[in-house]
Amino acid sequence: MEHNMILSASGWRKVFAESGDQFDSGENIGETNTFLCALIAESFVNYVQNKTRKTKPVIVLGRDSRPTGNQMATAMIKAMLYHKVKIQYLGITAAPEIMAYSKNADGFIYISASHNPIGHNGIKFGMNDGGVLEASQAKLLAEDFKSKLLTVNCQPHAEELLNLTDEKKYAKVLTESKEFKKLAVSSYEKFIKTVITGTEKEKQQEEFFSLLKECVKYNPLSIVCDMNGSARSLSIDSSFVQKCSLGFTAINAKPGEIVHEIIPEPENLVWCAEKMNELQKSGNPAALLGYMPDCDGDRGNMVYWNEKQDKAVPIAAQEVFALCVMAELAFEYWKNPKTKKLAVAVNCPTSMRIEEICKVFDAKVFRGEVGEANVVNLAREKRNEGFIVRILGEGSNGGNITWPSCVRDPVATVFAAVKLLCIRDTVNKKGRVQEGIFHLWCRLSGQENKYKPDFTLSDVIETLPKYSTTGVSEKRAVLDVKTEDKGHLKLRFQKIFMQEWNARKQELLEKYSIAGYECITTNGTKETRNATEWNNGNGGLKVLFKDKSGNPVAFIWMRPSGTEKVFRVLCDVKGDRPQTEASLLEWERALLQKADSNLA
Template identity: 50%
Template sequence: MKTNMILSASGWRKVFAQSGNEQDKSAEIGKENRALSVFAATVFAEYIKETSENAIPLVIVGMDARPTGPEIADAAIRTFVAGGIQVKYAGIIAAPEIMAYAKSADGFMYISASHNPVGHNGIKFGLNGGGVLNGAENAKLTASFLELCDGEDALERAQKTEDAADGDKVKAVYDAMPYVKIEALATYKKFLCHTITASTDEQMQNRIFSTMRAAIKERKIGVVCDMNGSARAESVDAQFFAENGIRFYAIHNKAGDIAHEIIPEAENLVYVAAEMERLQKEGKKDAVLGYMPDCDGDRGNIVYWDEKAQKAVILKAQEVFSLSVLAELSYSCWLNGGKKDFKPAVAVNCPTSMRIEEIAGAFKAAVFRAEVGEANVVNCAAEKRVEGYDVRIFGEGSNGGTITYPSAVRDPINTLFAIIKLLSIKELYKSWCTATGAFFSEDYTLSDIMHTLPVYTTTGVSEKRAVLHIATKDHSVLKARFQNVFDNEWAAKKDALYEKYGILFWECVITNGTKETRRVTDFSKSGKGGLKIIFYNGENQPTAFIWMRGSGTEPVFRIMCDVKGDNPQMEKELLQWLTEMLELADK
């Protein structure tokens, strides 16, 4: 039986809708997709038995709000019951919520296709560390899964597995679901308080939240959310904001009410921006921050009210991440700055804008880069903590994905409260202004903060020009060819590049997993990982980069460009040059 699945560490994905239409909102998945669900649960059950010290391991099962989720979940629950696994079923649950809740279990199986269209679905696996399995562990499951799927009797074997489940035990799992959800919500709220304040001490938490609540009341901070039918519609958002004095305005607030495309990029943030402007016109002057999560609720890019321009402004993904890094680095330094062994750091993915180095430099923080993939960045941050670094903030800046330690997954609530901390604790913004020479005013606004961020021109991850379709399957071969093309092109254009943009020389950097390698002479060594060419000026300062990597979750090849300053023409020309060179290399 063919799987037709993308089997990456960040999730096993495909169109699960029986019709095969990625925009299909029907719930039916068909026999083959149900069998795939059974086999996925089977291999994870065996994996959990091997890794758990408990005689009867406990697995949390949950899903985002896609229509195909319940049938996939049902197949998984029956498989786990048949395999002797204890199951707690949380129903619709946000990704950060299930990962926080699963810390008390042996592992979790989360049914979601993240930001992909509604007809897609997928499966994420994790233990109790707060994140998904790493690439090496996922590879073990993948091999076992493909072996199970092989053979003409696959459908029959899958059905026998389901039939072996004890019906009474399956019913008990469903009957307990409301109580499991209550428990999950309480666990998640407690974990958020820890993550936002960087403390498990309740008195410390109360002091920080008290400071924020006072500023929230004074500044009149409210939050607008376009839930777009996501799993966050059944999470803690409304209650958590209300408990902290933040009025919460929500649209498309019923789980499963997916009103438009799911990916939380600029083209879909227009709905929350429009709602913010409508509320402002109605006199709701506290409608100043907004977000839109994707279907599993871990991403949530930001909109804010610009009081000077009197309009809602949609932040780009890299801007959201930069703002979060500024907020959390300043907060971490505020908490720990007096400690002699304090070594602040940030972990990011390879295509994150170079503006992060500028922000980190203001706080004397190191920057470490990993290959694209949330698991790679999470693991990179963990490795650096072992080395003695304080890595409070990390993530994939190229898509705005902010992760705040001790969480190991993106979370829009953490992102929003990073901004609220920056607005509430004046010492944070003041330290940034002192380090950069920016003007500090006691009545500063978010607009003021935004104007102090380093200016870069960066390709958006969802732009059409950032996605190529490459025929060459072996990316090592492709990149070896690209190196030949680039060498020839550089020889022909280096004088013009220096004259026009001040580019004097370049450096090749590759990322594979958690490792970044500088000054690379053989481009092919990046394999399926990231490849970046950094361009330097005559002062040995990086002025731009071009980057490439084949997607691990979609059949596309992603490219981007990052340029220091407000220079859209330079970014456009360098990206077009990269596109043309790759097209030549792909012939």
């Protein structure tokens, strides 16, 4: 049986719409996809049984709000009932919600294709550690699934899995779903308090949220969310935000009614911005912050009210991540200035602005390959080495993962900004000023002249390091290459690059202050500096450019996507230099196209 599915540690994905059209908003998945879902569920049941030594493990199942999710879930429930598994079905649930709740179970299956177009769908797997399976375990699961497809009786066996003889068992799963969903929401809300405050101690959590509520009295803040029909429309967002004494307005909040493209990049943040503009004009000056999640509700990028432009403005993904890193590191310093061995784990194409921010707080930066699972596992490795990794993530995609969470969460992203806006300077009983976290950042980064008591988020953003970076959703960030073996493509790129380098050395120095370069490769959690071997398979490849003093000034990066059939490229340049970024990216694209044509 053919599956035509991308099987990566970040998730298994394909177009599940029966028509095969990635933009098809229909709910039917067809017979073949139904069979695949049954076999996928069986593979995971077998995996969990082997790992837990339980014949009837508890598996949590949930889905995002895509139209094909219901039929996929039905097939998986039937296959798991065949194996007498204890199923806790949450229906439509956000990814951070199911992952927080599954800590009480043996494993979870989450049906989602994240930010992919509406006709796509996919599956994420995890045990009970709050995240997806690590790469080595995901590979074992994928191999088991592929072996099932090669058996002679593959299709008859799938039909057997779906032939449910006792419909009452299926009905019971659906009936119990409402109660499990309530438990999941409750677990998630409890967990997000730990994520936001950085402590499990309820007393300290209460002190933090009391401080927040007190701050809001003097600096009112209201948040706007464009749900875009996502799974977050049935999660904690509205109730939790309002419990924190913040205002909350949601648009496109009916689950499943996806009214525009799913990826939360600037071109799709305009709906949230328009709502903020409307609220401001109608007399709601507190509407200062907004966000839009993707379909599974783990990734979310932001919009803010820019009083200097008198309108709501989207924040680019790399800047959202940089803002969150600064906020969380400053928050750690605010709690305890003596905290040592701070670190941040990021993916290879995250902008170098992160190194500048981390340097202020004496924090290390560790880089791994693209993929949430890779960054999460890198952070785990560094924690085992004694580092405090409070925040991690893929800056190239925006959003952030805040410990102890193992998945991106827009609520954590929003509250990083809320901390910046609300935790301001206070005066203690002895008359001493305790600096707020933005004031701390300004002082420690040598920008205290930019601090003022009535600062806004516009003021905060202006203090971040300036870089010009390719957006991942831009057309120029994707390259159509024909070469199947991406390692050989990189070898050919290496040869052509070195020829060009020798020919353009003086020009690069005069135009861009580029005097040297270093090749860096990433595979999983491993980063190789000064790599002489540019063939690292499907991993990430970066050419880091340096000035005469050896300081990084820019980089170009490439990698085949693990979840889509595309080849991604990106450029990052220090400073507000969009023309330099465009020129270097075009150079990279030209060299890759030349390498591809030589191998085609």
